[in-house]
Amino acid sequence: MNLLDKRDRNLSATIKLGRENPGNLLQVFLLVTALLFFGSCSSNRATIYIPAEQEFVLGADENQNFRVDLKNTSGLPVAVSAVDKNTETQTQGFRLEAQGSARVFIGRKEKVVLKNSHSEEIRIKARLNKGVAGMSYRPLDQDGQ
Structure with a gap:
């Protein structure tokens, strides 16, 4: 053979x-x-519950650009800002009204901060275009900043 x-x-x-x-x-x-x-086609979805007088930080340990779609499902507005990781200065920001939606593009040197200056919890639905490293809660400063 x-x-x-x-x-x-x-x-x-x-x-x-x-x-x-x-x-x-x-x-x-x-x-x-x-x-x-x-x-x-996957994306990461989460509902973020921000306690009264707290802020939620997203992307503190991320080293790449990312996009986040936000939907405020609460009856109260929330302050949304992008903050430079090195200088802690705000690079962009806006007020996300109750039931409002927004798409935010975050650079690799930025993180997102969602501030709840109200006396009750706020719910935000978030959809990220990828997994993002570095999420935490922290209390607001005494002056609400």
């Missing part, structure tokens, strides 16, 4: 396997396609 005969026999066995159960090949193809599709 020469090498060509052996190759033909292996090819024949492969073709026969596909003919005997073509559903398996289709199932494997569909599974791989679905995993690739859903894996590339």
Whole structure:
């Protein structure tokens, strides 16, 4: 038996396997396609509960740009700001009204700070375009800053 005969026999066995159960090949193809599709379209979603007179910091340990979509599901506004990680100065900011939505783009040298200066808890739904490192709560300063 020469090498060509052996190759033909292996090819024949492969073709026969596909003919005997073509559903398996289709199932494997569909599974791989679905995993690739859903894996590339994933995003991280969370509901952030910010206690009264506290702030939530997001992205303090992140070293890449990220995007966050915010939806204030509370009846009270919340202050949203991007802060330079090194100088602690605000680089951008706005007031997210009750039931309001916003999309914020954060640079690799920034972090997001959500401030709740009210006497009751606030809920914010957040959708991030990727996993973001460095989240924490901290009390507001005495002057609400």
